[in-house]
Amino acid sequence: MPAESGSNRRPETAAFFQRDRTWHPPALTPGYKSSVLRSPQKALLSFDNTQSEIAGPVFGHAMLGELDADLIHNFAKPGESAIGERIIVHGRVLDERGVGVPGVLIEFWQANAGGRYRHKKDGYLAPLDPNFGGCGRTITGDDGGYAFRTVKPGPYPWPNGPNDWRPAHIHFSVFGHGFAQRLITQMYFEGDPLIWKCPIVRGIADKAAIEALTAILDTQATIPMDALAYKFDIVLRGRRSSLFENRLEGN
Amino acid sequence: MAQSLDRLRESPSQTAGPYVHIGLTPNFCSISGVYATDLGTTMVNDKTKGERIGLKIRVLDGTGTPLKDALIEIWQADADGLYNSPAELRGAADPNFQGWGRCPTDMETGVCAFETIKPGRVPFRDGRLMAPHITLWIVARGINLGLHTRLYFSDEEEANAGDPILARIEHRIRVPTLVAERQGNAYVFDVHLQGERETVFFDS
Numbered sequence: 016m017p018a019e020s021g022s023n024r025r026p027e028t029a030a031f032f033q034r035d036r037t038w039h040p041p042a043l044t045p046g047y048k049s050s051v052l053r054s055p056q057k058a059l060l061s062f063d064n065t066q067s068e069i070a071g072p073v074f075g076h077a078m079l080g081e082l083d084a085d086l087i088h089n090f091a092k093p094g095e096s097a098i099g100e101r102i103i104v105h106g107r108v109l110d111e112r113g114v115g116v117p118g119v120l121i122e123f124w125q126a127n128a129g130g131r132y133r134h135k136k137d138g139y140l141a142p143l144d145p146n147f148g149g150c151g152r153t154i155t156g157d158d159g160g161y162a163f164r165t166v167k168p169g170p171y172p173w174p175n176g177p178n179d180w181r182p183a184h185i186h187f188s189v190f191g192h193g194f195a196q197r198l199i200t201q202m203y204f205e206g207d208p209l210i211w212k213c214p215i216v217r218g219i220a221d222k223a224a225i226e227a228l229t230a231i232l233d234t235q236a237t238i239p240m241d242a243l244a245y246k247f248d249i250v251l252r253g254r255r256s257s258l259f260e261n262r263l264e265g266n
Numbered sequence: 267m268a269q270s271l272d273r274l275r276e277s278p279s280q281t282a283g284p285y286v287h288i289g290l291t292p293n294f295c296s297i298s299g300v301y302a303t304d305l306g307t308t309m310v311n312d313k314t315k316g317e318r319i320g321l322k323i324r325v326l327d328g329t330g331t332p333l334k335d336a337l338i339e340i341w342q343a344d345a346d347g348l349y350n351s352p353a354e355l356r357g358a359a360d361p362n363f364q365g366w367g368r369c370p371t372d373m374e375t376g377v378c379a380f381e382t383i384k385p386g387r388v389p390f391r392d393g394r395l396m397a398p399h400i401t402l403w404i405v406a407r408g409i410n411l412g413l414h415t416r417l418y419f420s421d422e423e424e425a426n427a428g429d430p431i432l433a434r435i436e437h438r439i440r441v442p443t444l445v446a447e448r449q450g451n452a453y454v455f456d457v458h459l460q461g462e463r464e465t466v467f468f469d470s
């Protein structure tokens with residue numbers, strides 16, 4: 016087994032807590048039209064995790080480039096920088112037991128300050144910023160902590176209803192230690208009135224769950240005369256304790 | 267009132283949206299110079315042990331139209347049935363095989379093409395061997411929570427017949443939705459999101 020560098024802890028190998036599917040948006044959320052023909056309709060096949068779900072790929076810090084966590088500069092010409100409200104996004108990746116999860120690869124992507132994505136399918140009339148690509152990544156530290164620098168993305172209109180707008184958001188992709196923890200989600204910004212009108216957000220039934228995706232302004236983490244800061248914690252599925260688990264012979 | 271369990275709740279999922287490429291495969295969508303290569307595009311090298319196979323996977327919506335903006339990740343054991351993961355305590359996996367790959371669907375054809383190896387068999391919780399399989403995770407615009415399923419192999423009939431997960435599928439007519447057809451050195455697999463042939467998706 017590959018050793019976790021700098022760690023002599025025994026790797027955890029227990030199954031994950033059952034996913035609470037009433038807390039997540041259901042597959043079919045008709046207000047979000049794209050879900051109508053892309054939502055499975057039959058019951059899911061439920062089973063306790065096997066080794067295929069308990070294990071997961073590991074990504075080492077060696078894969079990271081110097082500017083991977085700096086969207087203001089990682090696509091910009093030398094000496095230039097992306098336009099927009101400069102922000103730091105920071106937080107921790109925890110599991111449902113409240114334990115920080117180290118060594119987690121987080122990838123993020125977003126529109127530029129005007130709400131435009133660098134993607135040939137995005138035809139919104141807001142201009143592209145020649146110095147902004149819109150992607151970044153990092154790996155959590157020993158306590159599950161992470162941080163990156165970017166510009167605050169703008170809200171944008173999208174073809175759903177005749178006049179639907181996405182709130183400002185950053186997309187997050189997160190790997191845990193087991194493939195069953197794999198998660199993609201979005202981060203919203205405290206105080207944005209568009210959050211509560213968005214058909215994608217409203218696929219989530221519980222207001223508390225929406226608030227869990229809303230980053231909070233963190234004035235203690237700002238860089239004076241440089242960047243505002245938002246704190247965004249991410250929670251992955253927790254592992255059961257295997258202490259008293261009655262495992263059958265041969266496993 | 268009783269005490270609190272003090273547990274957190276998993277962050278709710280949100281769709282990857284139509285621009286998932288920007289974050290996960292930026293070179294694929296012409297954002298070059300940020301990462302040297304897109305993560306997960308190459309799974310095997312000259313030294314990887316095992317039978318080389320291709321996978322050609324499509325994801326079809328409720329009208330039978332292939333998705334052209336989806337992204338598939340696969341996760342599998344090496345040729346000996348070992349995962350390249352700290353949670354693998356049965357032995358050391360092939361150092362030349364990470365077992366994880368990522369591929370966006372082709373913007374014209376909707377096909378995801380992986381070059382990998384045929385995985386070995388992995389034990390189920392009770393020690394019985396599962397049939398060779400590859401775990402699939404699918405995200406796209408319109409998919410609110412990543413879809414989890416497996417790809418089994420058409421030329422592993424005997425192993426498939428004894429697989430403890432396939433055995434749990436109540437409606438036997440749905441078992442073939444998880445079996446990829448061999449065509450030469452490749453396996454062809456259509457994931458149906460809806461309809462009569464809806465793929466069996468997992469909650470695990």
Ligand SMILES: [Fe+3]
Pocket residue numbers: 126181184186283
């Ligand atoms: Fe978006």
